Amino acid sequence: MFSKACEYGIKAAIYIAANSNEGKRVSLKGIAKHIDSPEAFTAKILQILARENIVTSVRGINGGFEIESHKLETIFLSDIVKAIDGDNIYKGCGIGLKDCNELHPCPIHDDFKKVRNSLRKLLETTHLKQLALNVHSGTSFLRV
Amino acid sequence: MFSKACEYGIKAAIYIAANSNEGKRVSLKGIAKHIDSPEAFTAKILQILARENIVTSVRGINGGFEIESHKLETIFLSDIVKAIDGDNIYKGCGIGLKDCNELHPCPIHDDFKKVRNSLRKLLETTHLKQLALNVHSGTSFLRV
DNA sequence: TTTAAACAGGATAAATTTATCCGAAATAAA
DNA sequence: TTTATTTCGGATAAATTTATCCTGTTTAAA
Ligand code: FES
Ligand code: FES
Secondary structure: OOOHHHHHHHHHHHHHHHHHOOOOOEOHHHHHHHHOOOHHHHHHHHHHHHHOOOOEEEOOOOOEEEOOHHHOOOOEHHHHHHHHHOOHHHHOOOOOOOOOOOOOOOOOHHHHHHHHHHHHHHHHHOEHHHHHHHHHOOOOOOOO | OOOHHHHHHHHHHHHHHHHHOOOOOEOHHHHHHHHOOOHHHHHHHHHHHHHOOOOEEEOOOOOEEEOOHHHOOOOEHHHHHHHHHOOHHHHOOOOOOOOOOOOOOOOOHHHHHHHHHHHHHHHHHOEHHHHHHHHHOOOOOOOO
């Protein structure tokens, strides 16, 4: 469904959000450990999220990553997915036609569009705060 | 969503089905042309589908690929996807936890599961005949 | 000012996916 | 039997994704 990079990106963002919600900044090392991802590769992904103004990075001692608390409810999963994988997954044709076109539909268009739209809705309406709270309370998990 | 190989596989199967439904056998060359896919790569994918008894291949002059007509309504998209991409897409965790587990859910589990199940239902209830008929009647398309 | 911690980013490597090439085997028709 | 057609399958190559390494820059604390 999502690329590995995107999976790591989503998990990292949720982990950072869960900590930022408590005023804690987290390091790359801590992130990689808690989401069980390769450190250097995760760094690349966090660079993307930083460039897209989804996370804020701070260099130097006591540096790390954080998300400004007022953003926690305005960053949606779709923002992260779009930054890393693009929006083809919830906008493109299921079997690879150049574009998904009502007037020139592929054979699975009608049914696929419904699924794709429900994915789109999920991504576009789920923000980081809800996910972070569940992780913090121990209701959901980021690894294993 | 699906791999390129899987997209080609789905399109090829639908094209073969549309022709088999009329008693016509089609060649690799014809398939690749009509679904707009690389010929040699498509051959590999058709070999997989042949090994999985989804399509029947016939070598030699006037050879090609066909699907036994009694199978047209019992081969589902899920069979094709499973043969090529495996079933992780409609069974696995959305952000890559080892397995999707109710008792140890990831943060997007509850919402994602719904989407994933609707994809699963789509794949498991859509058989080749319905798709083939729409292509044949010009209601849907396999290329461009 | 020095030092250590931490991210940035370029270069490179490994793994996987996508794609091509070619000789072998099968088959029907000439 | 010969020939032309067509799939099979192994080898290889190209492209993309995933992952690692290493040097540089920033920053706070000692
Ligand atoms: S045209 Fe294929 S999903 Fe819309
Ligand atoms: S645990 Fe992630 S989708 Fe179920």
